[in-house]
């Protein structure tokens with residue numbers, strides 16, 4: 001396989017899960033001159049046949065079998081959240097140099113710890129798709145914060161109307177990025193509403209909480225039924241507001257509505273809207289850069305995503321037990337099962353009629 005790569009100069013990729021995100025990934029790999037999609041996998045035969053024809057790749061319904069056969073450089077999987085450790089294990093066994101997968105890192109720390117151990121034991125590079133950060137509006141807010149135009153940053157915050165297993169992973173990731181990836185020391189959270197535990201992204205209907213970061217900055221997050229509307233944005237899934245407040249101003253990104261800032265230099269705003277076609281190419285390019293050069297660590301590296309995952313799991317624990325939860329977490333448990341039991345048959349109050357369709361009473 002090393003010979004084939006030497007001949008083509010391309011990193012060979014297997015993509016598992018040919019749904020929405022698997023197709024996005026395969027397209028982005030194929031469009032980047034440094035990668036070749038050599039294999040695609042899905043348990044749905046119709047999806048598999050269409051994708052194999054589209055990418056001119058070998059196909060299979062068993063991810064491990066296909067990966068062992070093709071020995072890719074990159075093992076990418078975009079299956080739904082219930083499948084993580086099994087897929088990471090397949091990627092490790094195949095000898096891939098990099099595993100690329102979708103958020104969330106896992107549904108609970110039982111699986112999250114297993115995933116982290118597989119990564120640590122194998123030394124494989126890994127990235128998790130928090131690719132919104134490549135949006136021009138997300139980057140502009142980062143640039144303003146990093147320029148010190150806000151003065152001393154004391155708070156980073158994020159809200160989304162979408163529910164936890166879809167959105168909280170994103171919110172925490174960008175909040176941590178805006179706060180220079182300072183480690184979290186403890187969290188305190190609350191949750192309400194059990195309707196979305198039935199979803200394939202099982203979640204409380206509403207989740208919110210505080211994060212204490214080591215650098216003294218306060219993190220505030222909320223997502224779901226009780227999270228505020230972002231009336232500047234029409235498309236419901238993009239009603240997210242993420243930003244930072246400092247002693248001399250604030251800057252924020254609206255996922256579907258550009259960026260804005262009020263700083264000591266004045267009032268400013270600009271465009272930008274989350275767009276897979278624009279966000280995937282730089283996300284994939286950074287994988288080639290990291291594979292080429294160990295020093296060019298990917299912005300969406302596993303260690304960073306894992307730190308965000310722990311914050312989310314600690315918020316769930318706090319919502320069940322009450323009080324503050326110290327990080328890092330040391331004992332694994334099934335946070336989601338405990339939270340589901342805790343919230344059984346409870347309903348969340350809505351922040352706005354825009355949330356009625358998804359969380360309606």
Ligand SMILES: NC(=O)c1ccc[n+]([C@@H]2O[C@H](COP(=O)([O-])OP(=O)(O)OC[C@H]3O[C@@H](n4cnc5c(N)ncnc54)[C@H](O)[C@@H]3O)[C@@H](O)[C@H]2O)c1
Pocket residue numbers: 016017018019020021022041042043044047061063078079080081083102103104129130131132165166201
């Ligand atoms: N980063 C983002 O912006 C973003 C956006 C949407 C979804 N996601 C995440 O992407 C992941 C996938 O979401 P999606 O919307 O593409 O889902 P999807 O349902 O469209 O696709 C999942 C695919 O995986 C296949 N699959 C399931 N089990 C499999 C197995 N054992 N082996 C091979 N294939 C299998 C399914 O048949 C399906 O085709 C989720 O974790 C979701 O949270 C991320």
